[in-house]
Amino acid sequence: MKVVVTGAAGYIGAATVELLLGDGHEVIGIDSLMHGGQSLIHLADHENLQFVKADVRDPEAVQPWLENADAVVHLAAIVGDPACRMDPDHTRSVNYDASVALHGWAKAAGVPRFIFASTCSNYGKMEGDGFVNEDSPLRPVSLYAETKVAFEKYLFEHSTPETSAVVLRFSTVYGHSPRTRFDLTVNEFTKDIAKGRTLEIFGEQFWRPYCHVRDLARSVYAGINYDLGEDTADVFNVGDTSENYTKKMIVEAIVDRFPNASVSYVRKDEDPRDYRVNFDKIRDRMGFRITRTVPQGVEEIARLIEFGLIQDTEDQQFYNIPPRRYEDTPAQADRGPVKRQAKARQRRRVK
Numbered sequence: 001m002k003v004v005v006t007g008a009a010g011y012i013g014a015a016t017v018e019l020l021l022g023d024g025h026e027v028i029g030i031d032s033l034m035h036g037g038q039s040l041i042h043l044a045d046h047e048n049l050q051f052v053k054a055d056v057r058d059p060e061a062v063q064p065w066l067e068n069a070d071a072v073v074h075l076a077a078i079v080g081d082p083a084c085r086m087d088p089d090h091t092r093s094v095n096y097d098a099s100v101a102l103h104g105w106a107k108a109a110g111v112p113r114f115i116f117a118s119t120c121s122n123y124g125k126m127e128g129d130g131f132v133n134e135d136s137p138l139r140p141v142s143l144y145a146e147t148k149v150a151f152e153k154y155l156f157e158h159s160t161p162e163t164s165a166v167v168l169r170f171s172t173v174y175g176h177s178p179r180t181r182f183d184l185t186v187n188e189f190t191k192d193i194a195k196g197r198t199l200e201i202f203g204e205q206f207w208r209p210y211c212h213v214r215d216l217a218r219s220v221y222a223g224i225n226y227d228l229g230e231d232t233a234d235v236f237n238v239g240d241t242s243e244n245y246t247k248k249m250i251v252e253a254i255v256d257r258f259p260n261a262s263v264s265y266v267r268k269d270e271d272p273r274d275y276r277v278n279f280d281k282i283r284d285r286m287g288f289r290i291t292r293t294v295p296q297g298v299e300e301i302a303r304l305i306e307f308g309l310i311q312d313t314e315d316q317q318f319y320n321i322p323p324r325r326y327e328d329t330p331a332q333a334d335r336g337p338v339k340r341q342a343k344a345r346q347r348r349r350v351k
């Protein structure tokens with residue numbers, strides 16, 4: 001298969017490229033490298049990878065690569081509410097206008113499958129205590145989610161049997177990839193606690209689903225191969241129903257790993273995003289099952305820091321907006337080998 005992946009150098013993109021190449025497919029990666037190109041350096045000499053440093057909005061740079069492609073996996077975007085707020089016009093241009101254009105080019109080239117990376121945050125705030133599913137109303141509460149919802153709608157209206165679409169509403173991502181991000185809940189909290197910082201949690205009672213970055217990459221693969229039957233487009237939540245967590249539950253998973261972590265909770269009664277998601281559809285129709293859980297992701301990130309494999313966790317490459325700057329005492333991970341940290345942990349307290 002020949003697969004065009006936009007946003008190929010990103011957090012999910014780089015993991016997806018690795019997976020596709022590992023399975024023997026040809027990959028055309030397109031990315032403007034907003035966060036650098038480190039994530040693909042180890043793959044640069046792979047015979048099945050072609051990388052194109054380009055803006056996805058540029059027809060001359062992008063269109064020729066769509067010829068004879070079996071699928072377009074559209075991941076390129078301005079990602080996350082804070083990043084989208086920084087320049088709303090740019091966000092609309094990349095997340096919506098460019099997606100419409102890319103879809104048109106894919107149709108013109110006769111690419112059979114278009115995969116779109118959407119988000120479960122489209123659900124906004126659920127009503128009651130149940131679970132939302134793909135048929136639940138969408139209530140976008142940010143420009144980011146608005147652009148995702150708008151393009152989902154566009155895809156359902158403009159897909160054809162010749163270029164059918166699979167919309168994947170990803171859970172919030174965690175875990176390590178060639179472009180690990182530390183601005184997402186599980187990774188950020190684990191990193192801060194591993195560095196010996198006190199965590200301040202706002203609104204610990206609000207729910208969200210989480211999914212490991214490599215499982216999301218696997219869902220892309222499943223989406224490419226999925227038989228849509230008579231449909232020209234379909235939508236799937238990506239994750240597992242057992243992996244819905246409140247922020248407090250995430251913290252508890254991290255405190256299990258770091259028993260003396262220091263955490264304080266700040267009461268917050270309203271959060272526009274509060275959703276528990278059902279993932280039966282992707283399990284039943286695609287046979288998709290996750291391979292990792294949040295506690296495993298916590299362990300993975302904890303080790304990256306404790307082993308000293310990622311030293312400057314506040315480097316811009318790990319963030320989609322300028323990172324917060326800390327006045328740290330020496331980070332726990334810098335204090336010495338893992339064994340000695342047990343003592344350091346005992347000196348800290350759980351509030």
Ligand SMILES: NC(=O)c1ccc[n+]([C@@H]2O[C@H](COP(=O)([O-])OP(=O)(O)OC[C@H]3O[C@@H](n4cnc5c(N)ncnc54)[C@H](O)[C@@H]3O)[C@@H](O)[C@H]2O)c1
Nearest residue numbers: 007010011012032033034055056076077117119170172173
């Ligand atoms: N990370 C999450 O929790 C999450 C959750 C739900 C959905 N998603 C979606 O998954 C996709 C990938 O997210 P991610 O976490 O890997 O984000 P990311 O920011 O790590 O990657 C996005 C990539 O897109 C590239 N890009 C941005 N604008 C571009 C442009 N104009 N032309 C070419 N490339 C451009 C960036 O350089 C970056 O490499 C996005 O569409 C995002 O909305 C992510």
